Amino acid sequence: MAAMAQDRAAGGSEMRKMRTKSGEVVTVSLSVSGTGEKLRVILRFKTGGATVQRPVATVTATSQFQALKLGWALIREQKIVEKDGWSWVTLTP
Secondary structure, X not given: OOHHHHHHHHOOHHHHEEEOOOOOEXXXXXXXXXXXXXXXXXXXXXXXOXXXXXXXXXXXXXXXXXXXXXXXXXXXXXXXXXHOOOEEOOOOO
8 A cells, every 4th residue: 555545554664663672763653454344454664675564353343444554553552563673663643
């Protein structure tokens, strides 16, 4: 998905910035896949030349953008980033 859609769904570009365990600041994106109303959301970012991916959830949504918004909300609510020892640069929207 385009960066602008990611930014809007996340609540702004600053809400997509995450610090890895090594201290590197990366920009997180969500990928959405599937057909119909059940869509799979995956957290993704690049570090050290590799793409890191973590499953977020399977959501019920009528559009890819709605799935993105739900995914961003779930990442924060379920502390998916923190479970891997990473942290958000900006904590609240």
